[in-house]
Amino acid sequence: MAESETMSVDTSNEPTEDPLQDLSDIDLYNLLEETVHANGVLHAETQMFDKHLKRIEPKDLGGAQTSLTATPSHSTHDMGRGVSRKRSKSRSSHMDRSLRLNAEQKCDIAQREIEELREDIEKLKDDSDKVLDTYKAIMEEADMRISEIRKSSYEFDRDIVKGAVNQKTNEVIAERVMRYFEDKLRSRDTLIEKLRLKNSTLKVQKKKLHLQLKQKEEMGEVLHEVDFNQLKIENSQYLEKIDERNQDLLRLKLMAGNTLQVLNSYKVLKMNQCSNGI
Numbered sequence: 001m002a003e004s005e006t007m008s009v010d011t012s013n014e015p016t017e018d019p020l021q022d023l024s025d026i027d028l029y030n031l032l033e034e035t036v037h038a039n040g041v042l043h044a045e046t047q048m049f050d051k052h053l054k055r056i057e058p059k060d061l062g063g064a065q066t067s068l069t070a071t072p073s074h075s076t077h078d079m080g081r082g083v084s085r086k087r088s089k090s091r092s093s094h095m096d097r098s099l100r101l102n103a104e105q106k107c108d109i110a111q112r113e114i115e116e117l118r119e120d121i122e123k124l125k126d127d128s129d130k131v132l133d134t135y136k137a138i139m140e141e142a143d144m145r146i147s148e149i150r151k152s153s154y155e156f157d158r159d160i161v162k163g164a165v166n167q168k169t170n171e172v173i174a175e176r177v178m179r180y181f182e183d184k185l186r187s188r189d190t191l192i193e194k195l196r197l198k199n200s201t202l203k204v205q206k207k208k209l210h211l212q213l214k215q216k217e218e219m220g221e222v223l224h225e226v227d228f229n230q231l232k233i234e235n236s237q238y239l240e241k242i243d244e245r246n247q248d249l250l251r252l253k254l255m256a257g258n259t260l261q262v263l264n265s266y267k268v269l270k271m272n273q274c275s276n277g278i
Contacts, residue, residue, distance in 0.1 A: 045106075052109050055116065156180070 020028065101109070164176035 048110065048113050052113055152184075 020031075023031065159180055160172060160177055164173045164180075165171065166173055
């Protein structure tokens, strides 16, 4: 009996054969590449699940947390009862398999993450468009300011530096300089008044549009995105019909031109026959 026990111990302690020893260097390299690729896929999948867990509400995690907290207490209770280590390992592995996600659940989570990613991309695109529009407006304003400064510099050089110099004393006439700046200030005041009136007019138009939009919302006549898409489809259909009608009109014009040429040839032939008959 003791001899059999020693034999069982010896067989259990025998080293297992390494399956990698029979592989060549190329096979090991290919196996390494496949393992690295599989690890990359698992890493991306883990990141996706982590983002999904952080995004969902805490109440959705309540059931999972209770189940996860219940499993260790159950396993410790079994170990306290004196269950063997092999049995506890098999039970924990069975629980791990039961807690794993199936393919349908993984696809559902991936679809949700794709939708969230698309929404984030659309939001980022809108924000980028707003920033780009702001920079374009700033550049346009800077170009306008540069053109105004160049124009003012040219006028100052023409009217003051060269045109307001006394030929006898070779000095700038002060009255012309004062008149020049007074005219500039007066033109600035006029421009400010025009812009103020335009701004007040735009404010009134904005208020009217807000009131009209509010009235349409109350009456339920506001166009939604589906209505705009329907209008776009109808617009494209009408444009195709207009194009077809234009093609028909062009063909009819060509036919009319050919008919007119034939008619003129018959008229010439008739006139020749009449002249010969006479």
